[in-house]
Amino acid sequence: MNPVNEDSKNLATAIFLMGPTASGKTELALSLCEQLPLEIINVDAASVYRDMNIGTAKPSPDKLALIPYHLIDIRDPAEIYCVAEFYHDALEAMSHITKKGKIPLLVGGTMFYFKTLLCGLSALPAANxxxxxxxxxxxxxxxxxxxxxxxxxxxxxxxxxxxxxxxxxxxxxxxxxxxxxxxxxxxIKKPRRKLYYNIHQFGIAPINNEILQQKIAFRYNQMLTSGFEREVLALFKRSDLHVDMPSIRCIGYRQMWSYLSGKINYNEMIYQVNYATKQLAKRQMTWLRNWKNIHWLDHNKINEAYEKVSKLINKNNK
CATH class of the missing domain: 1.10.20.140 (Histone, subunit A)
Structure with a gap:
């Protein structure tokens, strides 16, 4: 899954930080950016959409103002955003960051996006x-x-x-x-274009599934308290959006949409969101368990994570 390039020492460095939903990826990434010359690139398919903030657990505006965060809020929810667009946008952002003398830190849980970057993209057409x-x-x-x-x-x-x-x-x-x-x-049978960066891959996940499920339930309760229903209601009132759109089919949004449509009650909505999120986390962990060349980090130990990341960066830049 991670092709080895013999000339990797001569390539620019990039970092992948992957993990299941609610594992603490964003918090760790922001902490690392405070100590290392990094800029973040979003690798979450839902966070590309504007006006979808609470349900995607985006960083607060204050944090986004302090640390550059690429490929976030780049599409209206009425638009479609595909993996080919992500691939080209991510490469452009990586090049921009590298030219500034910094290191791209790609953070998220959309594993297919990470795989596409590593293995290359087939010669598919751009959006029309x-x-x-x-x-x-x-x-x-x-x-x-x-x-x-x-x-x-x-x-x-x-x-x-x-x-x-x-x-x-x-x-x-x-x-x-x-x-x-x-x-x-x-x-897709045609030869793929490869990613010419020296990639360091890190994974983050709670020590067991029970803790992860608790974090998922806690985070969704926080979203509800923070006004998630109002956020989805604003989208629900738009005449150009409906439940079959990729943006609205994101976990949390489609269940809240069903509640606002009167198809399910409030408690059923909460149950469905937690169940779907747990299933997503399970799929993400399946990807990660089969991932090659991954270094595991503990999101509760910021200093230890910093040491591991900085050690690999310094070793590569010697």
């Missing part, structure tokens, strides 16, 4: 505004289930690989076909 508009109209007229069925007729291999409820990936596969006339399956 006209096709995007067509896709948005398709989303209004049809359910995500019917769009998945349409994808199955065009590209059965991709359709079998993509979950019917994964609206973002279903829509991206359809977009690729509409732009190129070729299926996603055809295009």
């Amino acid at each position: 505004s006209k096709v995007r508009e067509r896709i948005k109209n398709m989303m209004i007229e049809k359910t995500i289930g019917s769009l998945h069925s349409q994808l199955h007729k065009i590209d059965p291999v991709a359709a079998n690989r993509i979950h019917p409820n994964d609206s973002q990936r279903v829509l991206r596969a359809l977009e690729v076909f509409l732009i190129t006339g070729k299926t996603l399956t055809e295009l």
Whole structure:
């Protein structure tokens, strides 16, 4: 999963900080940035959207004003943001940070984004505004289930690989076909472009699953206390948003949306959010357990984490 480059000593350094949701990645990253020449790049698919702050656990405006934080609040919730766009945006941000003499610190839990950076991106087309508009109209007229069925007729291999409820990936596969006339399956067979950085990978997670589940429940209670319902209500009142959009399908938002629609009650909403978040954390940990060349950090021991990160950086820069 992490290709080794023989010339890594001559490459610029970059750091990955990965972990399951609610594990303390952002807090640790912000602390590291206070002590080391780092700038953060967001690797969370939900945090790219503006006006989605509480439910994505973004840092406070005060913290964002102190430490550069790239690829956050870069899309309106009505827009689609795919992995190809992330790949190009992340490379641009990494180059910008490196030219300033600093080190990119990529932080988040969207493991597919990290994998794409490490293994390279297939020769997929960039987004096309006209096709995007067509896709948005398709989303209004049809359910995500019917769009998945349409994808199955065009590209059965991709359709079998993509979950019917994964609206973002279903829509991206359809977009690729509409732009190129070729299926996603055809295009991903072509050689991938590799990431030419010397990557140091760190993982962060509580010592056991019980602690992680407690942290997940505690964090969601904090979100509710902080006004998460009001945040989603503001989105709910917009005429250009609906539940099948990638932004609204993010965990927490789609369950609150169902509550605001009267489909579930308040307690059921809380249960569904906690359950979905725990399932997400389980999938993230499965990714990380199979990840190569990862160094584990304890988010409760900031000084120890700082020593591990700075040691690897200094060793690489000798």
